[in-house]
Amino acid sequence: MRIFGTFLPPDVSMNDPSHQKGSSRGIYGAGVATQQFMTNLLQHGDFDEYHLFDPNRYTTPKEGEAESRFGLIEPDARLKLLMVEEFEEALAKNDYLAFHRPRGPAIDPWIYLRNQLSKKNIPITGVTHTLSYHEQLIDFLTFLMIGARPWDSIVCLEEPARRVVENLFHHLQTRLHQQFGLNIKYEGRLDSIPLGVDTQTYRPRExxxxxxxxxxxxxxxxxxxxxxxxxxxxxxxxxxxxxxxxxxxxxxxxxxxxxxxxxxxxxxxxxxxxxxxxxxxxxxxxxxxxxxxxxxxxxxxxxxxxxxxxxxxxxxxxxxxxxxxxxxxxxxxxxxxxxxxxxxxxxxxxxxxxxxxxxxxxxxxxxxxxxxxxxxxxxxxxxxxxxxxxxxxxxxxxxxxxxxxxxxxxxxxxxxxxxYDWKIIIHRYIELWEELHQVAVSHPVPACTSLSWFRPQYFKTFEHYATSTIQSTTEVRGTDCAWATLGEDNCRPWYEELDIKVDPEIFDRILNLANDWITVAELEKNLSNYLKISTEKFRYHLLWLLKYHRLTLNVDTIGEMPRELAAGIVSKASDFETQT
Missing domain, CATH: 3.40.50.2000 (Glycogen Phosphorylase B;)
Structure with a gap:
């Protein structure tokens, strides 16, 4: 099965006929070119499926939602809208010919994800549009350090754009060496494929x-x-x-x-x-x-x-x-x-x-x-x-x-x-992806020996903000609020964005186990035996229940500072009661 992958939003909804009839106000060429590329890829490509990963998606797509992005009225079973959180699983299950970003060359986040999460060599490509913004120097600096492979490519719009990208990399490499003694090279490819034109829409008329x-x-x-x-x-x-x-x-x-x-x-x-x-x-x-x-x-x-x-x-x-x-x-x-x-x-x-x-x-x-x-x-x-x-x-x-x-x-x-007819341009892209795919499968999968610098460490960076870190010996117990709402809808998260992060079954299981004081370690052990979930997933659900007072902490088991803060509140309340 031939599968194409891309990363939304590529503005393909501009193909909606009602949008086409709208004003030209505020339209930039890159957005129009992106829409045209995606529409023509769907029309002229020979893929069995098109997987569209949307970073802004946190719910299951509605029927016809993928088609609406292309202005399609009839259902198209080839289109699959996916959440970014499904990326690792999708890479493991499917053999993608390539991933492509039609909106611009900033494919470094996806190269990072592939390198961190995939056990396959999958080509990732992105196309240049404007190359003159100063902040793009940071983008190309990231390219040098993100771990691009010989089967990745920045696709340039004709030779002049390719020379610009070469010049940008040369500038960065020269200055990094002069200032810091660093020798870093972009290991991916630079290929040249122009944009296309819809020759039926743009044609001679009377x-x-x-x-x-x-x-x-x-x-x-x-x-x-x-x-x-x-x-x-x-x-x-x-x-x-x-x-x-x-x-x-x-x-x-x-x-x-x-x-x-x-x-x-x-x-x-x-x-x-x-x-x-x-x-x-x-x-x-x-x-x-x-x-x-x-x-x-x-x-x-x-x-x-x-x-x-x-x-x-x-x-x-x-x-x-x-x-x-x-x-x-x-x-x-x-x-x-x-x-x-x-x-x-x-x-x-x-x-x-x-x-x-x-x-x-x-x-x-x-x-x-x-x-x-x-x-x-x-x-x-x-x-x-x-x-x-x-x-x-x-x-x-x-x-x-x-x-x-x-x-x-x-x-x-x-x-x-x-x-320049779009059919010709799409076939050139497919030929490129097939070539890159052959390069990819001919190489062993590079070992991922350490976490990427591009991956943040939020907890380790901000851990000191919290009064204390919950330990495995910390005791928790369900609150009256938890028992009153156990199994009811109002015990579920209020925010629909959390649907992909939390599982009501885990909430219920934690509360059932925490009917009396229980250490975090015991709770995790019992829960893991029952549901087979990761430590990270357990902790996220535990903290959510604490956040919304479904669970409470035994402050005597967490550390000195929380006890002092709690004691201070009790002492101040006692002072006021005495005065009264």
């Missing part, structure tokens, strides 16, 4: 019908940009407007219009762009559509003639909108930056415009740990430029020549169908 639907001009060459309106962590649109103004001057009068569409819920950036367009005298050639329903975007793509994307920010790792534009049959004019340098074939599916940068980030790097990440991204992006004149030349060339637009648009569509 432009005139769609333009009438959206109230867009019928007689113009329409340029389209789609994205998040943010000069902080998306892209600066001012240079695009400068290039568009130059291009308009080289074309027949009133031949083109630029449409900017996307989420403007955070920074009110669209208003600034309108102001600049007025200053440049091109406001009649600019249309801004903000916070549109998500269902509109595939249709907007189909209504346009040229897709533009002047990316200039290190927050951008791949560039999903460029794929959507090409899939919709448009040539692309974009900056030669990050993933665009791979996905857009220069002079075939569009034009890549040269970008320029040089090292001038010393002050930004110095204060990065304390500065807001938005400002870090913005300050860096303001030192990254593309050739405005070359972009203007490329735009005017495509605006003026209908035949070239059509030829490049057809090539762009074919390129996406052959390289």
């Amino acid at each position: 432009k005139e019908i769609l333009r009438r639907q959206f109230g867009l001009p019928l007689d113009k060459v329409m340029l389209l940009w789609v994205g998040r309106f943010s000069h902080y962590d998306k892209m600066d649109l001012r240079p695009l407007l400068l290039a568009f103004k130059i291009a308009l001057g080289k074309c027949q009068k009133d031949k083109a219009v630029l449409v900017l569409a996307g989420d403007d819920s955070r920074h009110n950036y669209a208003e600034r762009i309108k102001t600049l367009a007025t200053q440049l005298g091109i406001e009649a050639h600019l249309i801004i559509l903000t916070d549109r329903p998500r269902v509109d975007f595939p249709l907007l793509y189909s209504s346009a003639d040229i897709f533009v994307s002047p990316s200039d920010n290190i927050q951008e790792t791949f560039g999903q909108t460029v794929l959507e534009g090409m899939s919709s049959g448009m040539p692309v004019v974009c900056s030669d930056w990050e993933g665009y340098s791979i996905s857009v074939l220069h002079e075939k599916t569009g034009f890549r415009i040269p970008t320029y940068w040089m090292e001038c980030d010393g002050g930004i790097c110095d204060y990065a740990p304390t500065s807001p990440w938005l400002l870090n991204q913005f300050y860096l992006s303001q030192s990254i430029c593309f050739d405005v004149q070359q972009m203007a030349d490329a735009l005017s060339l495509l605006i003026e020549h209908d035949t070239l637009r059509l030829k490049m648009g057809l090539a762009a569509r074919q390129h996406v169908l052959e390289t």
